């Protein structure tokens with residue numbers, strides 16, 4: 001990929017899309033193509049076809065998709081399945097038609113078995129039952145992972161790269177309590193407990209489950225690394241994580257320190273915990289020569305500062 005290559009970045013207004021946009025701008029790429037959701041509905045194949053005909057991108061980094069936390073996944077499973085499958089299928093088909101050199105697709109750790117051995121290796125896919133609450137979203141992601149493999153096998157002109165990042169966080173994350181993931185929800189709840197001078201804050205579950213988080217800007221960095229090293233890729237998905245897990249309780253304490261919340265955090269153990277641990281084994285991707293750079297502390301600091309700056313707009317949404 002050259003600095004003047006045409007790079008299309010669908011989903012540039014989202015968590016990951018923003019981080020990639022920042023990275024390509026910082027690295028000096030001059031031909032970055034963006035279009036908002038309002039300006040182009042990606043489930044609409046005809047419109048996307050016309051847009052690709054007009055813009056002729058050489059690389060596509062597919063950061064667009066329907067995302068959300070447990071509540072949203074439980075309430076709108078059909079939307080998660082239909083919209084994600086439609087978007088990715090349109091991109092796979094049209095990338096071949098428009099001679100795109102490489103397309104990056106993002107899978108998700110919810111495709112792995114709920115009770116998988118840890119850390120989770122790429123080959124553990126299909127070795128057990130997946131988490132029921134996100135199965136429709138996971139089904140779309142699995143379809144995308146298999147599509148990358150199938151298109152790579154059938155066509156050689158476009159390289160389909162499938163990256164599987166663990167839970168991401170960063171600026172432009174979703175802080176809506178109905179829609180958000182655990183880390184952004186904790187930032188908001190702990191911040192609001194501080195502002196409201198609450199002496200206690202009760203959080204759901206035991207706090208014992210362990211999760212792995214990765215800063216969105218690290219995934220953006222990994223994405224450009226993947227495109228530049230596409231020739232080293234096997235025809236398979238690659239895990240991308242930070243390499244360490246943290247319990248939700250520890251995470252809440254880290255966030256409370258950063259937010260400077262002095263109250264007591266209580267745990268409502270009558271609420272469900274979900275999968276006990278989710279840590280990816282990212283050694284295959286790291287062996288290609290990539291290493292993540294941002295500590296949890298530094299990433300959360302940046303995210304919290306962004307949240308503070310944008311608080312009024314986020315709450316209005």
Ligand SMILES: NC(=O)c1ccc[n+]([C@@H]2O[C@H](COP(=O)([O-])OP(=O)(O)OC[C@H]3O[C@@H](n4cnc5c(N)ncnc54)[C@H](OP(=O)(O)O)[C@@H]3O)[C@@H](O)[C@H]2O)c1
Pocket residue numbers: 010011012013014015016017036037038040041042043062063064065066067083087106107108109164165166167168169172173174181
């Ligand atoms: N966040 C994570 O922890 C995580 C982990 C693993 C994989 N991933 C995957 O990484 C990708 C990016 O995730 P993210 O967290 O950055 O998502 P996000 O913040 O929700 O951003 C999604 C982006 O896609 C756009 N979009 C959604 N539906 C669209 C449609 N029908 N037509 C046009 N644009 C549409 C959104 O625009 P609007 O907001 O205007 O609708 C937004 O720009 C997704 O494929 C996701 O599944 C995410």
